[in-house]
Amino acid sequence: MSKSLYLVNPRSDRPTFFGRQVYEAYGFPPALLLADLALPTVAALAPRDFRIALCDEQIAPVDFEADADYIGITGKVGQERRMIEISREFRRRGKVVIFGGPYATLSSDRLRGACDILVRGELEGIAEAFFADLRENTWRPEYDGGKPDLRSSPAPRWDGYPLDRCLNAVVQTARGCPFECEFCDVIQYLGRKQRHKSVDQVLTELDALYRRGHRSIFLADDNFTVYRARAKELLRALAAWNSSRRAGRVAFSTQVSIECARDTEMLDLLAQAGMNCLFIGIETSNEASLKETHKRQNLGVDAVACVERFPARGMRVDAGMIVGFDADGKDAFERQYDFAMSSPIPIFSVTPLTAPPATPLYARLAAENRLIAIDGDTPQTCPSSSNIIPRQMTHEELMRGMRWLITRLYSAEAFGRRMLRFIDCYCPPALAPGAGSPAPPPRAVEAESVQVAGRVLRLGRAEEEMIAKLSRRMQNKPAAIGHALAILGQYMQTRYQYEQTGMWDPDLAAQPSPFAVASACTA
Numbered sequence: 420m421s422k423s424l425y426l427v428n429p430r431s432d433r434p435t436f437f438g439r440q441v442y443e444a445y446g447f448p449p450a451l452l453l454a455d456l457a458l459p460t461v462a463a464l465a466p467r468d469f470r471i472a473l474c475d476e477q478i479a480p481v482d483f484e485a486d487a488d489y490i491g492i493t494g495k496v497g498q499e500r501r502m503i504e505i506s507r508e509f510r511r512r513g514k515v516v517i518f519g520g521p522y523a524t525l526s527s528d529r530l531r532g533a534c535d536i537l538v539r540g541e542l543e544g545i546a547e548a549f550f551a552d553l554r555e556n557t558w559r560p561e562y563d564g565g566k567p568d569l570r571s572s573p574a575p576r577w578d579g580y581p582l583d584r585c586l587n588a589v590v591q592t593a594r595g596c597p598f599e600c601e602f603c604d605v606i607q608y609l610g611r612k613q614r615h616k617s618v619d620q621v622l623t624e625l626d627a628l629y630r631r632g633h634r635s636i637f638l639a640d641d642n643f644t645v646y647r648a649r650a651k652e653l654l655r656a657l658a659a660w661n662s663s664r665r666a667g668r669v670a671f672s673t674q675v676s677i678e679c680a681r682d683t684e685m686l687d688l689l690a691q692a693g694m695n696c697l698f699i700g701i702e703t704s705n706e707a708s709l710k711e712t713h714k715r716q717n718l719g720v721d722a723v724a725c726v727e728r729f730p731a732r733g734m735r736v737d738a739g740m741i742v743g744f745d746a747d748g749k750d751a752f753e754r755q756y757d758f759a760m761s762s763p764i765p766i767f768s769v770t771p772l773t774a775p776p777a778t779p780l781y782a783r784l785a786a787e788n789r790l791i792a793i794d795g796d797t798p799q800t801c802p803s804s805s806n807i808i809p810r811q812m813t814h815e816e817l818m819r820g821m822r823w824l825i826t827r828l829y830s831a832e833a834f835g836r837r838m839l840r841f842i843d844c845y846c847p848p849a850l851a852p853g854a855g856s857p858a859p860p861p862r863a864v865e866a867e868s869v870q871v872a873g874r875v876l877r878l879g880r881a882e883e884e885m886i887a888k889l890s891r892r893m894q895n896k897p898a899a900i901g902h903a904l905a906i907l908g909q910y911m912q913t914r915y916q917y918e919q920t921g922m923w924d925p926d927l928a929a930q931p932s933p934f935a936v937a938s939a940c941t942a
Contacts, residue, residue, distance in 0.1 A: 459575030667858020733848030
């Protein structure tokens with residue numbers, strides 16, 4: 420007898436960098452920067468006789484009347500509260516609830532009592548036995564999928580997922596990361612041995628998304644360039660694939676580490692493949708902080724000089740920034756601001772240091788009695804909360820400095836200066852021309868993104884002046900217009916997130932660091 424499974428990705432407990440909540444604020448339907456890959460992957464692993472329905476709650480509401488035998492719920496740390504709420508409601512209605520994904524794996528003890536079945540690890544290696552148990556109603560309370568060979572992972576089933584409301588489709592190329600950053604839970608969840616899909620698997624998934632009209636695709640890899648030979652092999656294949664498209668090229672994005680900028684061949688291959696945007700976890704310009712948290716790949720790197728090499732080949736960089744390391748004194752906020760303003764990086768995701776469960780940082784700070792409870796002891800990757808007690812400042816001082824840093828970085832004047840630096844560094848890539856007809860017209864979500872970017876002009880006089888300066892500068896760099904519109908859309912989402920989480924205070928935009936003022940008064 421066939422069974423049915425309703426798969427849910429809950430909304431985040433707080434606004435995130437990846438949601439597009441600002442769309443709704445301006446009257447557009449909900450949208451996401453990146454499609455969720457978990458739901459279509461699980462759907463592809465299910466036997467064909469299972470009836471599957473998907474719900475990404477960040478785009479559409481959960482159907483609590485769903486006619487399904489099983490309810491599968493995935494989620495990360497920032498979705499814990501909503502995962503439990505959804506489970507509670509379905510269990511009240513007599514449904515069997517399954518938890519899986521990163522948070523179920525890393526914080527199993529917190530979730531066991533909130534579900535009927537808990538799946539730790541990845542599903543590929545146990546899918547056949549797991550679904551057989553569901554079919555026969557002989558399921559166990561817990562399963563452990565471990566870390567399977569990704570060559571066994573099927574192409575995701577995107578039918579039923581609202582890809583039309585995602586700015587970027589997603590193709591996963593690898594799982595895991597060989598680095599050991601103390602604050603990162605990727606290696607606890609996915610391992611330090613990076614596992615790769617074959618080039619043919621990646622191209623097959625790209626073909627399917629291309630046929631659906633997607634021309635912006637994120638390559639989900641915890642560090643795309645860390646295994647140089649493998650990365651270069653895949654980039655050469657992507658370059659050949661992209662240049663043979665008959666209805667427009669694809670703009671790729673992914674995550675890399677800063678030291679790859681030292682490899683000229685890698686930079687050239689990224690550009691030739693059609694890489695459009697790269698996320699880099701720069702975190703801090705304080706080398707003592709990098710050493711403290713074992714982010715060795717960033718040590719001895721001139722980050723600004725390295726970053727400039729990407730726009731020189733037609734790629735923009737978004738970066739992560741963290742404050743609150745043990746080596747960070749109260750001058751860290753000014754130092755981070757000065758570093759950011761010397762760079763051609765318009766968009767920084769700025770967060771206080773947090774200690775996710777299962778990380779070495781969490782274990783170290785727990786042993787030192789330096790963890791505090793927030794939202795039920797759930798650390799959020801969010802600028803308005805942290806679960807650590809810093810070494811060289813109070814928790815309140817950390818959050819006050821964060822509020823100043825964020826407001827200064829995203830003031831129209833400062834953001835505009837970084838945009839101008841990017842435009843000055845930008846050089847259009849020399850790409851092999853695609854064959855055939857031009858790209859299809861923009862999808863609705865892409866056209867809305869341009870309209871959201873245009874709302875910058877309504878924020879105030881300072882933003883109007885910023886746009887006027889950018890427009891004049893881009894007269895000599897018209898090829899940068901696409902990047903500029905994308906960046907402005909991100910700016911609107913970032914400003915919105917900071918406003919909603921209480922981290923935006925316009926009165927701080929022209930003020931020096933609160934600690935600099937205090938020091939001056941003391942002196």
